[in-house]
Amino acid sequence: MHTRLARCLTAFMILSLSVAAAAQERRPAATRTVPVDLLCGAQATLTLPARTIRIVGSGSERGKALFAPGDAVIINAGTAQGIQAGQRFYVRRVVEDRFTVRTTEKQPYSIHTAGWVTVVDAKADVATATVAEACDGILEGDYLEPLVLPAPPSAIAAGTPDFARPARVILGDDRRQLGAGGGSLMVIDRGSDHGLRAGQRLTLFRRTLDGDAPVVTIGDAIITSTQFETSLMRIEKSREAIQVGDLVAIHR
Numbered sequence: 001m002h003t004r005l006a007r008c009l010t011a012f013m014i015l016s017l018s019v020a021a022a023a024q025e026r027r028p029a030a031t032r033t034v035p036v037d038l039l040c041g042a043q044a045t046l047t048l049p050a051r052t053i054r055i056v057g058s059g060s061e062r063g064k065a066l067f068a069p070g071d072a073v074i075i076n077a078g079t080a081q082g083i084q085a086g087q088r089f090y091v092r093r094v095v096e097d098r099f100t101v102r103t104t105e106k107q108p109y110s111i112h113t114a115g116w117v118t119v120v121d122a123k124a125d126v127a128t129a130t131v132a133e134a135c136d137g138i139l140e141g142d143y144l145e146p147l148v149l150p151a152p153p154s155a156i157a158a159g160t161p162d163f164a165r166p167a168r169v170i171l172g173d174d175r176r177q178l179g180a181g182g183g184s185l186m187v188i189d190r191g192s193d194h195g196l197r198a199g200q201r202l203t204l205f206r207r208t209l210d211g212d213a214p215v216v217t218i219g220d221a222i223i224t225s226t227q228f229e230t231s232l233m234r235i236e237k238s239r240e241a242i243q244v245g246d247l248v249a250i251h252r
Helices: 002-026
Strands: 043-045 055-058 072-075 088-095 109-122 127-134 143-146 161-172 185-188 201-208 213-226 231-238 247-251
Touching: 072 109, 088 127, 161 201, 201 231
Parallel strands: none
Antiparallel strands: 043 109, 055 072, 072 127, 088 109, 088 143, 109 127, 161 185, 161 247, 185 231, 201 213, 201 247, 213 231
């Protein structure tokens, strides 16, 4: 009895390791040193993405519309649109997020990364790809963008938090409104156009008594990647839940 149980446990462990190794192998080699949560982090943009190249169906099962790692998908573009075998693309969708904070005259668009794919074969106006990694379910209709890895954080001096010119937390991934210390990722309304860089430190805070009293710090974060108008931050520690709308003092 014990021998049979031991054999079953050994077989299960070998199978688990094989599955993990296969999943790691499916990931593009260049991404294997980048944490999955960073690649899957939320984005925000003031300009609606083109969304012209999309997943339009399954490459193996008729009627299938939800895809996981290893699944084959059909893309509505091919060599005529510059698609070639071996190319890698993020799979993304625009999320209608009514909780997104507007800090400019334009409402930011919330972008959810569902995973990424590798093109296997391309014809004139159609291509097939394999799902390399899924942050969650990849859906028919999701659009593709070239897979560009985030730059590694720079070694930046801690600096001093600038409470006078704060940024603001504008969204979490896929309509999430709260984050917490220990690695939650959220987006702020400052980016490379404002001089921000990956690795820059942040202090999260709230004002009290309409700004007439000292501020209350509620957490610490670091910028993991930037776009022109926004940045993705990782919350390293927090004294309470970080909310969409909270203020962010950038260390300078």
